[in-house]
Amino acid sequence: MQVKNKVRQRCLFSIVVLLISFLLPLPILAANTATNTPVATKIAAKGAIVVDAKSGQVLGGQNMTKLLPAASTSKLLTVYLVHQAIAAGKLTWQTPVKISKNIAKVSVEPELTNVTLTANKSYRVIDLYRAALLDSANAAAMALGQAVSGSQKAFVAKMQQQLKHWGIIDAKIYGAAGLKNSQVYTDAVGTNRNAENMISVQDMAIIASHLVNTYPGVLKTTKLTTAKFNTTTTLTSTNWLLSGGQVSTKYHFDGLKTGASLKALGNFVGTLTYKQRRLITVVYGAGTANAATDPARFIQTNNLLNTVLKQKHYIKLAAHRKNVKIKVKNGQKQVITSTNKQAIGAWVNHNVNKLEVKAVKTDNNQAPLKKGAKVGKLQVAGVYLPTYQKINADLVTKNKVSRANFLILAWRNITSWF
Numbered sequence: 001m002q003v004k005n006k007v008r009q010r011c012l013f014s015i016v017v018l019l020i021s022f023l024l025p026l027p028i029l030a031a032n033t034a035t036n037t038p039v040a041t042k043i044a045a046k047g048a049i050v051v052d053a054k055s056g057q058v059l060g061g062q063n064m065t066k067l068l069p070a071a072s073t074s075k076l077l078t079v080y081l082v083h084q085a086i087a088a089g090k091l092t093w094q095t096p097v098k099i100s101k102n103i104a105k106v107s108v109e110p111e112l113t114n115v116t117l118t119a120n121k122s123y124r125v126i127d128l129y130r131a132a133l134l135d136s137a138n139a140a141a142m143a144l145g146q147a148v149s150g151s152q153k154a155f156v157a158k159m160q161q162q163l164k165h166w167g168i169i170d171a172k173i174y175g176a177a178g179l180k181n182s183q184v185y186t187d188a189v190g191t192n193r194n195a196e197n198m199i200s201v202q203d204m205a206i207i208a209s210h211l212v213n214t215y216p217g218v219l220k221t222t223k224l225t226t227a228k229f230n231t232t233t234t235l236t237s238t239n240w241l242l243s244g245g246q247v248s249t250k251y252h253f254d255g256l257k258t259g260a261s262l263k264a265l266g267n268f269v270g271t272l273t274y275k276q277r278r279l280i281t282v283v284y285g286a287g288t289a290n291a292a293t294d295p296a297r298f299i300q301t302n303n304l305l306n307t308v309l310k311q312k313h314y315i316k317l318a319a320h321r322k323n324v325k326i327k328v329k330n331g332q333k334q335v336i337t338s339t340n341k342q343a344i345g346a347w348v349n350h351n352v353n354k355l356e357v358k359a360v361k362t363d364n365n366q367a368p369l370k371k372g373a374k375v376g377k378l379q380v381a382g383v384y385l386p387t388y389q390k391i392n393a394d395l396v397t398k399n400k401v402s403r404a405n406f407l408i409l410a411w412r413n414i415t416s417w418f
Contacts, residue, residue, distance in 0.1 A: 037382075043283070047282070049280075060312070070259060070284075071197075075176070085148045114135075128140040133257065134237045145175075258297070327365065
């Protein structure tokens with residue numbers, strides 16, 4: 001009798017446990033997506049970002065979408081549009097650009113970085129380009145805008161149009177050089193004298209990435225520490241992180257552009273190669289506006305890279321290394337093996353040694369299929385700059401897939417009803 005009671009008790013206990021397990025909420029098992037998420041940084045700056053220039057993958061940063069004063073880093077968009085005009089045959093590097101009275105007036109403003117330009121005198125595009133990039137010459141950048149579009153107002157419209165094409169819709173653009181409206185006199189666009197270019201570090205990373213990817217020749221200029229302007233004046237780069245520069249670094253920078261203003265403080269957009277990958281860094285709002293003596297923007301760029309690259313490394317999946325099962329309609333085999341056609345890689349946490357990929361299969365793959373036919377793609381998870389596609393590789397068939405004969409297809413059709 002006691003044995004029967006114990007059996008009943010155990011059965012009752014098991015039933016209660018089973019009921020409780022159904023009634024209690026199940027634990028949520030979150031997918032491990034942390035391996036490809038950006039590093040959250042805390043450097044002494046108002047905004048910062050590090051991206052892979054080719055893929056657009058965001059490695060890390062802070063306040064990445066907040067609008068901030070761009071100051072002279074705006075000149076990178078101006079330079080992009082100069083390259084675009086030259087590629088379209090509208091300008092050449094030797095095209096003479098006649099200087100207006102207003103631009104000449106801006107060029108001698110003592111509070112601004114400049115090379116002196118003479119009204120009604122012409123200067124070559126290449127000279128103005130070098131002055132704008134290396135010496136951050138504001139009037140030279142305005143002259144380049146005039147050369148591209150005919151007026152500052154028309155050039156600002158072109159800048160805005162280009163940003164919109166890249167999916168950048170919230171930036172505020174007023175001039176080619178990044179000055180306040182009050183500093184460009186009669187070439188001001190709009191009535192707000194205090195208006196100046198406002199761009200997020202994320203959007204500046206988009207601009208810089210497009211520049212170095214589309215027109216890599218820009219690096220031939222931005223890697224220079226000095227150059228000649230109009231054969232007489234020596235230009236000196238404002239980038240202190242170049243080899244031999246005033247701020248030491250273990251990274252190999254070859255550009256891009258500085259900026260500073262009372263509102264912006266110290267800005268720096270940099271580019272470098274690291275582990276055979278080109279990176280873009282943007283640091284906005286570091287230190288003070290005293291660009292001549294304050295190294296803060298460069299020190300914080302070093303800190304940004306140290307923080308991010310300590311936690312991230314780049315790994316690759318070789319071509320034809322990942323096998324994925326794919327369903328095929330009307331094939332002799334209904335499930336076949338596909339593989340990645342191209343090698344793919346991404347930045348992941350340092351403790352990760354295997355690339356996490358997701359198969360995105362093409363709908364309605366039907367036989368016959370040739371060997372190497374595309375049947376989908378592999379994607380790498382991660383955070384990317386807006387308008388950049390996720391890193392992916394084509395999924396292709398490993399072998400030829402023949403179509404099943406009529407009898408087999410008829411039989412499959414019949415059995416599908418049961």
